[in-house]
Amino acid sequence: MTWPPVYDRAYRPPPEEPYWFRREETMSAEERKELILAKLKAQVAYAWERSPFYRRKWQAAGFHPEQLKTLEDIRRIPILTKDDLRKDQSEHPPFGSNLCVEPHEIIRIHGTSGTTGRPTVFCISRDDWQRIAEAHARIMWGMGLRPTDTVFIGSLFSLYMGGWAVLVGVERLGATAFPFGAGVPGQTERAIEWLRLVRPTAFYGTPSYALYLAERAKAMGVDPARDFAFRILFFSGEPGAGIPSVKAKIEGTYGGICIDSGSMAEMTPWMTNAECQYRTGMHLWNDIVYTEIVDPKTYEPVPPGSEGVPVYTHLERTSQPMIRMFSGDLTSWTDEPCPCGRTYPRLPRGIYGRVDDMFIVRGVNVYPSAIEEVLQSLPEFGGEFRVIVSRKEYMDHLVVRVEYGPELAAAAETAPHRLEEFRRTVSDRLKTRIGVSAVVELVPPGTLERTEFKARRVVDERDLYNKLLRKGGTATV
Amino acid sequence: MTWPPVYDRAYRPPPEEPYWFRREETMSAEERKELILAKLKAQVAYAWERSPFYRRKWQAAGFHPEQLKTLEDIRRIPILTKDDLRKDQSEHPPFGSNLCVEPHEIIRIHGTSGTTGRPTVFCISRDDWQRIAEAHARIMWGMGLRPTDTVFIGSLFSLYMGGWAVLVGVERLGATAFPFGAGVPGQTERAIEWLRLVRPTAFYGTPSYALYLAERAKAMGVDPARDFAFRILFFSGEPGAGIPSVKAKIEGTYGGICIDSGSMAEMTPWMTNAECQYRTGMHLWNDIVYTEIVDPKTYEPVPPGSEGVPVYTHLERTSQPMIRMFSGDLTSWTDEPCPCGRTYPRLPRGIYGRVDDMFIVRGVNVYPSAIEEVLQSLPEFGGEFRVIVSRKEYMDHLVVRVEYGPELAAAAETAPHRLEEFRRTVSDRLKTRIGVSAVVELVPPGTLERTEFKARRVVDERDLYNKLLRKGGTATV
Numbered sequence: 001m002t003w004p005p006v007y008d009r010a011y012r013p014p015p016e017e018p019y020w021f022r023r024e025e026t027m028s029a030e031e032r033k034e035l036i037l038a039k040l041k042a043q044v045a046y047a048w049e050r051s052p053f054y055r056r057k058w059q060a061a062g063f064h065p066e067q068l069k070t071l072e073d074i075r076r077i078p079i080l081t082k083d084d085l086r087k088d089q090s091e092h093p094p095f096g097s098n099l100c101v102e103p104h105e106i107i108r109i110h111g112t113s114g115t116t117g118r119p120t121v122f123c124i125s126r127d128d129w130q131r132i133a134e135a136h137a138r139i140m141w142g143m144g145l146r147p148t149d150t151v152f153i154g155s156l157f158s159l160y161m162g163g164w165a166v167l168v169g170v171e172r173l174g175a176t177a178f179p180f181g182a183g184v185p186g187q188t189e190r191a192i193e194w195l196r197l198v199r200p201t202a203f204y205g206t207p208s209y210a211l212y213l214a215e216r217a218k219a220m221g222v223d224p225a226r227d228f229a230f231r232i233l234f235f236s237g238e239p240g241a242g243i244p245s246v247k248a249k250i251e252g253t254y255g256g257i258c259i260d261s262g263s264m265a266e267m268t269p270w271m272t273n274a275e276c277q278y279r280t281g282m283h284l285w286n287d288i289v290y291t292e293i294v295d296p297k298t299y300e301p302v303p304p305g306s307e308g309v310p311v312y313t314h315l316e317r318t319s320q321p322m323i324r325m326f327s328g329d330l331t332s333w334t335d336e337p338c339p340c341g342r343t344y345p346r347l348p349r350g351i352y353g354r355v356d357d358m359f360i361v362r363g364v365n366v367y368p369s370a371i372e373e374v375l376q377s378l379p380e381f382g383g384e385f386r387v388i389v390s391r392k393e394y395m396d397h398l399v400v401r402v403e404y405g406p407e408l409a410a411a412a413e414t415a416p417h418r419l420e421e422f423r424r425t426v427s428d429r430l431k432t433r434i435g436v437s438a439v440v441e442l443v444p445p446g447t448l449e450r451t452e453f454k455a456r457r458v459v460d461e462r463d464l465y466n467k468l469l470r471k472g473g474t475a476t477v
Numbered sequence: 478m479t480w481p482p483v484y485d486r487a488y489r490p491p492p493e494e495p496y497w498f499r500r501e502e503t504m505s506a507e508e509r510k511e512l513i514l515a516k517l518k519a520q521v522a523y524a525w526e527r528s529p530f531y532r533r534k535w536q537a538a539g540f541h542p543e544q545l546k547t548l549e550d551i552r553r554i555p556i557l558t559k560d561d562l563r564k565d566q567s568e569h570p571p572f573g574s575n576l577c578v579e580p581h582e583i584i585r586i587h588g589t590s591g592t593t594g595r596p597t598v599f600c601i602s603r604d605d606w607q608r609i610a611e612a613h614a615r616i617m618w619g620m621g622l623r624p625t626d627t628v629f630i631g632s633l634f635s636l637y638m639g640g641w642a643v644l645v646g647v648e649r650l651g652a653t654a655f656p657f658g659a660g661v662p663g664q665t666e667r668a669i670e671w672l673r674l675v676r677p678t679a680f681y682g683t684p685s686y687a688l689y690l691a692e693r694a695k696a697m698g699v700d701p702a703r704d705f706a707f708r709i710l711f712f713s714g715e716p717g718a719g720i721p722s723v724k725a726k727i728e729g730t731y732g733g734i735c736i737d738s739g740s741m742a743e744m745t746p747w748m749t750n751a752e753c754q755y756r757t758g759m760h761l762w763n764d765i766v767y768t769e770i771v772d773p774k775t776y777e778p779v780p781p782g783s784e785g786v787p788v789y790t791h792l793e794r795t796s797q798p799m800i801r802m803f804s805g806d807l808t809s810w811t812d813e814p815c816p817c818g819r820t821y822p823r824l825p826r827g828i829y830g831r832v833d834d835m836f837i838v839r840g841v842n843v844y845p846s847a848i849e850e851v852l853q854s855l856p857e858f859g860g861e862f863r864v865i866v867s868r869k870e871y872m873d874h875l876v877v878r879v880e881y882g883p884e885l886a887a888a889a890e891t892a893p894h895r896l897e898e899f900r901r902t903v904s905d906r907l908k909t910r911i912g913v914s915a916v917v918e919l920v921p922p923g924t925l926e927r928t929e930f931k932a933r934r935v936v937d938e939r940d941l942y943n944k945l946l947r948k949g950g951t952a953t954v
Binding site: 111184186187193 | 571580581583585588590596598625633634635636641648651654656657658660661667670671677908909912914
């Protein structure tokens with residue numbers, strides 16, 4: 001085996017072939033374990049050789065690359081956290097002591113803007129950039145994208161790497177890129193005009209942006225299903241596209257299929273959790289990035305069907321490899337077959353929460369995504385909401401502020417009781433779903449500010465929790 | 478000669494070599510004419526063969542490619558305008574009848590947002606993209622950029638192609654790209670943090686953005702000369718970097734050299750007007766894009782030192798070639814030698830005005846006629862308006878002063894909110910139509926003086942440009 005792998009840049013499967021690399025995508029679990037182990041050994045040996053950061057960390061933990069005899073031995077490698085990276089970069093500015101390549105090999109600088117403190121800087125080497133292109137072309141091929149597609153990229157091109165990864169993947173796949181971007185005042189209205197004119201066949205962005213775009217389009221008299229031409233809409237940056245009701249809403253609105261993907265900022269641009277066109281939950285493309293699902297306390301692997309946290313390991317990254325990176329996200333996995341024939345494990349419910357942004361109300365774990373799921377399943381919902389957690393006389397107080405849609409607004413003019421009926425429905429469904437009572441407040445259409453990028457909808461006003469929650473936020477990319 | 482040219486993607490000169498292609502950049506005027514003629518013949522023959530658009534246009538004008546015997550014969554080719562392109566694209570949506578490549582060869586879609594009506598769509602083929610990379614690496618090498626540089630790209634990544642051209646040029650040159658973007662609320666403050674942390678050695682953006690960034694930095698206690706590390710700042714999108722006072726201000730503020738470049742949206746991403754590190758005015762890199770400087774009425778070439786309009790001709794573009802594209806910009810040229818040794822003609826005063834009344838606000842081309850069209854479509858409009866462009870803290874500020882009609886005046890006496898409704902309607906429509914936000918001020922019927930002949934309704938108060946820009950316009954991209 002050659003490591004790092006070198007891919008033939010002229011290779012492309014015939015359009016009717018469902019797989020980019022049939023053998024790697026459909027091999028047996030045992031065979032894949034061998035492949036992963038071989039790549040892991042090479043990646044870890046490389047990091048030991050080139051990264052003072054890992055050398056120190058691993059030596060302190062008593063780990064040596066020679067201890068890797070089976071794939072299970074990966075558990076001997078200590079867990080890596082975002083804080084470890086930030087600390088290392090602040091001690092060795094700006095790139096940290098895990099660069100592993102010469103400065104002249106770096107072709108890109110990106111990063112995360114550090115809402116939790118210091119920014120984290122990511123450097124990508126020229127060779128890694130080509131492997132990123134290969135990985136994304138391959139994953140996007142599995143989503144059903146082909147060279148005849150035109151891909152609208154509706155995410156901000158800046159530090160965040162999601163859109164860049166899609167762009168380089170589109171180039172490698174041989175499709176047409178329409179890198180429109182997002183986030184600038186007025187840009188959504190212009191996007192709507194351009195989408196009508198150019199009629200791209202695929203959309204990339206965040207689910208909340210897709211829903212916002214549709215809402216703006218309708219306000220301009222444009223029907224996203226009729227006037228646009230998306231056959232595939234794929235997402236990362238937020239977990240919404242894995243929530244069944246959000247998926248249904250996006251597919252109903254646009255008339256194309258809605259595909260979830262994304263891992264975390266530190267792992268991108270390798271977004272190796274990604275659904276195929278059958279949308280049965282994100283596959284873990286484990287021969288590119290190896291993903292363990294572990295217990296958040298013991299870091300031991302959890303069995304299929306149990307809840308755990310993804311821990312990611314690059315298998316072909318030479319610049320700043322991440323080895324056993326703890327995501328803090330919550331998911332559960334299965335190894336049941338998928339109709340696509342890929343033998344990768346799957347996350348059938350996507351990534352649905354955070355170990356650390358999940359909040360607790362009167363002792364109950366509450367996920368903002370669960371609240372969203374309830375709301376999205378109701379046709380009267382106007383598309384935006386806020387969660388406000390506060391404390392009244394030592395009791396937690398949960399307010400869900402919900403915008404209702406224009407149809408209910410119109411109906412309520414002659415039948416005001418319709419509002420109260422909707423409010424009670426929301427309240428009942430929420431209690432069933434999240435297990436605690438919430439005070440539901442209704443607000444008219446257009447009251448709440450739309451989130452164009454990462455949805456930030458939870459306001460926790462309890463002093464006790466504020467410090468802990470500031471560490472959390474939403475971390476998937 | 479092979480046409481279209483194929484460049485060796487592995488080639489790169491040694492760092493101490495001042496030229497990317499010594500022969501092409503320093504050849505005699507006569508020798509270059511031969512080279513341009515050979516490329517022009519091939520480009521024109523290609524367009525005749527592949528472009529129904531040019532075939533129709535040229536046949537109607539009695540031009541045939543065989544008439545090209547000398548470079549002077551280029552004058553037999555009819556002039557091309559932005560309106561010609563827009564008209565063709567509206568008759569043959571979305572890409573027009575000048576595509577010249579098969580759809581599967583297109584890898585990028587960009588465009589201009591069309592302040593005078595319909596957007597114009599640009600398609601780039603895979604091979605063209607590589608030639609763009611080559612052209613930009615070569616021009617940026619002449620600016621003094623080397624593989625050891627890290628280039629901060631501070632322009633919006635969207636339809637506008639300037640930043641994309643720089644990015645692909647940086648990749649080809651072998652330097653490190655830091656594609657930060659611009660235009661999103663709060664992004665400048667984050668840029669300042671990142672510039673201190675990463676310390677890129679080169680800056681790309683618009684001159685007004687560089688000045689705004691410096692202003693914000695100082696307000697945050699950051700000294701752009703001391704805390705950043707730019708040795709080269711290069712610009713397009715606005716003509717400011719060619720104005721001596723602006724150049725001096727940028728160089729004084731940042732402590733790096735300030736370099737002007739840029740042609741026009743329809744020609745990009747080939748920005749083949751570009752200064753070298755000696756900053757003696759933009760060189761016309763005439764063997765990549767051939768630039769004539771002509772009289773705006775007769776289209777005859779003007780002698781050195783006289784004022785004229787650049788007319789551009791792609792010499793190596795296979796997707797949507799522009800042949801004799803009339804820019805509408807004003808400049809004057811010289812063939813005096815430059816200390817760099819390049820034998821290209823130069824524009825010693827840069828591009829300093831417009832023949833029409835188009836002006837640029839925050840990087841967007843704005844035509845007063847588009848504003849007028851919006852207003853005329855509203856029954857409440859009173860028939861007269863003024864446009865005032867000013868600069869607040871280095872950001873353009875656009876005010877549209879609108880007279881309302883007697884009917885609205887009468888209605889507002891009993892229902893004053895009607896005025897505010899009208900103001901908001903004008904504001905929303907303008908933003909959608911011209912792509913930038915304007916402050917709308919209403920004035921009662923009869924307030925504004927009527928213009929009897931050619932309307933001069935634009936007041937450009939931006940003192941940076943006023944003295945030099947007689948006609949109030951700025952046109953480079």
